[in-house]
Amino acid sequence: MKYEITREPLDPQSLLDAVRSDxxxxxxxFLGVVRVMGDGDRPVDGLAYEAYPEMALPEMRAIGxxxxxxxxxxxxxxxxxxxxxxxxxxSVAIAVASKHRAVAFDACEYVIDELKQRVPIWKxxxxxxxxxxxxxxxSPHA
Amino acid sequence: xxxxxxxxxGIREIVGEPSRTLALPEGATAADAWNALAGEFPALAAIxxxxxxxxxGAFIDGSAALREGDELAVLPPFGGG
Numbered sequence: 373m374k375y376e377i378t379r380e381p382l383d384p385q386s387l388l389d390a391v392r393s394d395x396x397x398x399x400x401x402f403l404g405v406v407r408v409m410g411d412g413d414r415p416v417d418g419l420a421y422e423a424y425p426e427m428a429l430p431e432m433r434a435i436g437x438x439x440x441x442x443x444x445x446x447x448x449x450x451x452x453x454x455x456x457x458x459x460x461x462x463s464v465a466i467a468v469a470s471k472h473r474a475v476a477f478d479a480c481e482y483v484i485d486e487l488k489q490r491v492p493i494w495k496x497x498x499x500x501x502x503x504x505x506x507x508x509x510x511s512p513h514a
Numbered sequence: 515x516x517x518x519x520x521x522x523x524g525i526r527e528i529v530g531e532p533s534r535t536l537a538l539p540e541g542a543t544a545a546d547a548w549n550a551l552a553g554e555f556p557a558l559a560a561i562x563x564x565x566x567x568x569x570x571g572a573f574i575d576g577s578a579a580l581r582e583g584d585e586l587a588v589l590p591p592f593g594g595g
Contacts, residue, residue, distance in 0.1 A: 421594070422523055423594070424520070427568055427571045428594075488592065488595040492522070494524075508592065509592055509593050509595060
């Protein structure tokens with residue numbers, strides 16, 4: 373469908389357009405958004421994301437294909453932003469279309485859970501006190 | 515042989531550059547390459563347990579043999595999403 377790593381602001385509508393089809397009665401979307409509280413409840417001004425795109429994009433495609441084979445036929449699109457992001461900006465956008473909603477909900481959750489564990493992308497928290505730290509994701513399903 | 519090591523995030527900050535060429539003996543493994551890098555940058559030793567390795571875009575174990583021209587990525591824990 374559509375798999376993308378970009379420095380530009382994400383456009384969720386373009387993911388909806390990529391997955392919609394006359395066969396699909398449901399589209400589930402997930403947006404990851406930069407929030408104020410970082411690790412240890414330290415407030416951040418924003419985040420910086422970095423990727424290894426040559427590996428991350430194939431891994432994103434593999435996750436999308438797995439989601440479709442595990443839960444039922446689904447059309448998947450994933451976009452991840454890199455670079456500097458301010459509070460409230462969208463870091464990751466996922467859209468999943470399927471014939472009925474149950475498959476789309478399950479597949480969308482699978483995609484974000486797997487992305488956090490398997491896709492080589494990193495996040496640096498820029499705290500308000502001026503410190504920064506690369507923060508890894510927690511164990512599965514966190 | 516020479517392999518190109520790609521570094522990311524906290525590891526890139528320790529090494530000070532996004533890629534670095536290592537000269538290794540024939541038959542060297544991915545773990546040998548990591549040890550060579552950690553020898554040069556002792557701060558890496560503390561994160562050896564959480565670092566994953568990939569050769570030419572595919573995850574590998576430390577026991578995998580490297581070849582001339584390989585691209586070895588050293589990957590700290592992921593934080594995407």
